[in-house]
Amino acid sequence: MKKVAFLTLGCKVNMYDTEAMQELFAKRGYEIVDFEDKADIYIVNTCTVTNLGDKKSRQMLRRAHRTNPDAIVAAAGCYAQVAPETVAKTEGVNIVIGTKDRASVVDIIENYADKTKVLNAVTDIKTERTFEPLEISRLKDRTRAYVKIQEGCNRYCSYCIIPYARGPVRSRLPEQVMDEVRRLAENGFKEVVLTGIHVASYGLDLKNTDLIDIVKQVNTVDGIERIRFSSMEPLAVNEEFVDAMKAMPKVCDHFPLSLQSGCDKTLKNMNRRYTAQEYCEAVERLRAAYPDVAITTDIIVGFPGETEEDFIQSIEFAKKVGLSKIHVFPYSPKTGTPAAKMKDQVPPDVKNDRAARLIKVSDELNRAFADRLKGRVMPVLFEIKNKDGFWEGHTTNYIKVLLKSDENLKNRFLDIKIGEYCGDETVYGEKCENTK
Ligand code: SF4
Structure with missing residues (x-):
């Protein structure tokens, strides 16, 4: 039995893609082993969200090669997609796949014959118009299943490379989503997290469906008792959305609502398409429907041009809206994005200081949220x-x-x-x- 090992860097979508590739190999009779073990094939599902993600991806590819110099090493995922030539030159890499054609990953690897040549199988993602049929039915050691409902993003936030790495919005057909959710329920999962690169865009490229519609369908699956979202754009949280969610008791009162900054000037520079006030209104709508709602978020600190006053605005805003948890990211320039070329880059020590201060606020907010529920x-x-x-x-x-x-x-x-x-x-x- 041939052995294959995987390593995933980056986000939940990448994790989902890895799980799906693992199932494809398992169905074809391969044994899945740990990344540290000796395997015949290594697949590193790379990340490019920051330049550090690129570096780590290259390190992991080299590590795979050193663990077994005779193995085939394949790079898949976002970094492989945006920089295939650089990835191909990384020590030990045999195959570069990217964010397309993962459904054929087993065939690509089995047909790879000449180990003296690196196979670059990456093709243009910008013109991709359909959701790649990757699927999962079980997840090792987990009770919460991530279900990928869409791929890609049309937003082009100024700091983000993802639209270049994942291409435009492609939604998974409702019947495919439902097949997967039913399969997961049959395998004992009680909780699903609807995930994607830009979940709020679900249905944009399909006729007669949208996010509300797919949640309504998932809500009908027997055995699934909790539905969550991996992240949500504030503009999607309008009255229609909140009314629809509230009518479905399986939808959890936890919404990861992406903020990135509480300062309008910074939001504009980030090319986010909402204001702090609009974010606040989304939170108010959710809070009116769900008294104990948890609103968690991501905030980038030290974005180019962010002054101390702008940062304080972000902190005050986070406190005012009563977020329950903030994932804090010091801004990290990503080559190839407009923000990386912006003037007024913030020095690393200032970014780190702001990150530490915001993490402290997050801890306080989190504690206050939990304390409020004590005894319930x-x-x-x-x-x-x-x-x-x-x-x-x-x-x-x-x-x-x-x-x-x-x-x-x-x-x-x-x-x-x-x-x-x-x-x-x-x-x-x-x-x-x-x-x-
Ligand atoms: S919404 Fe913005 S941050 Fe999120 S994936 Fe799209 S471009 Fe990137």
């Missing part, structure tokens, strides 16, 4: 037992709950009384009588 009884879906013997699970509004139990709680719902906050977005929980 909430359903928790348990996922995994940690090394300290606690079961870890999440509430619908994404508070991580720890519970000491000798029972096997994996993939089980329990009603839990929310206890003390113990840091790191986590609370202790106490078991109540009712379980389902």
Whole structure:
């Protein structure tokens, strides 16, 4: 039996693509082994979201080659797509695939005969118009399934390389989404996260469907009890969207609503297409519908031209809207994007200082959010037992709950009384009588 090993860098979409490629290899009789093990084939699903992502991708490709110099090493994913020539020259790389043709990855590798030549199988992504049929049916050691519903982005935010790496918006056909969700439910998954590069664009390229419609369909699948989104654009959160979500109890009261900055000048320079006020209105709409809603977000600090005053505006805005968690990213210039060429780049020490200050605010907001729910009884879906013997699970509004139990709680719902906050977005929980 031939052995194949995978390594994924970057985002949830890349992780999904890796899982799907693993299933293709498993169906063809390959054994999937750890990346550190000796394998016949290594596939590194690369990332290019920052220049650091590029560097790490090259490092992992070299590492695969050193683990087994006789193996075939293939680079797939975003970095391979935007810089195929550079990737092809990386030590040990045999095949460069990119973000297209992953559905044929097994054939591409099996047909690769001449190891003295690097095969560059990357083709133009800009003209791609259909969603590549990659699918999954199970996920190793996980209870939450990511379901990719769309690919690509038409937005061109000034700091982001993704539209060049992933191409334009392509939505997965509703029947394909439904087949996958049903399959996952049959395999015991109770929670799905609808994911994509720009989820709010779902349906833009299809007739008679949109994000609301696909969520309504997923909501009908027996066995699926929770539906989440991997990220959401604030402009998508209009009244129609909120009313529709509220009518579906499986949709969790947790919305990762991308902010990036709370300062209008910076948002404009980023080519984000909303203002801080519009973001605030989206939050208010959600809060009116879901009193305990968790709004989590991403914020970039030290974007070119961001002054101390602009940064303070961002901090004050995050506090004002009551975000429950902020993922903080110091701006990292990405070659090939307009922002990388902007004047007034912010020095690294200033970026790091702002990042540390915003992380502190995020921790405070997170603690305040959890403290507000202390004493409440909430359903928790348990996922995994940690090394300290606690079961870890999440509430619908994404508070991580720890519970000491000798029972096997994996993939089980329990009603839990929310206890003390113990840091790191986590609370202790106490078991109540009712379980389902
Ligand atoms: S919306 Fe902006 S940040 Fe998100 S993938 Fe598209 S271009 Fe990148």
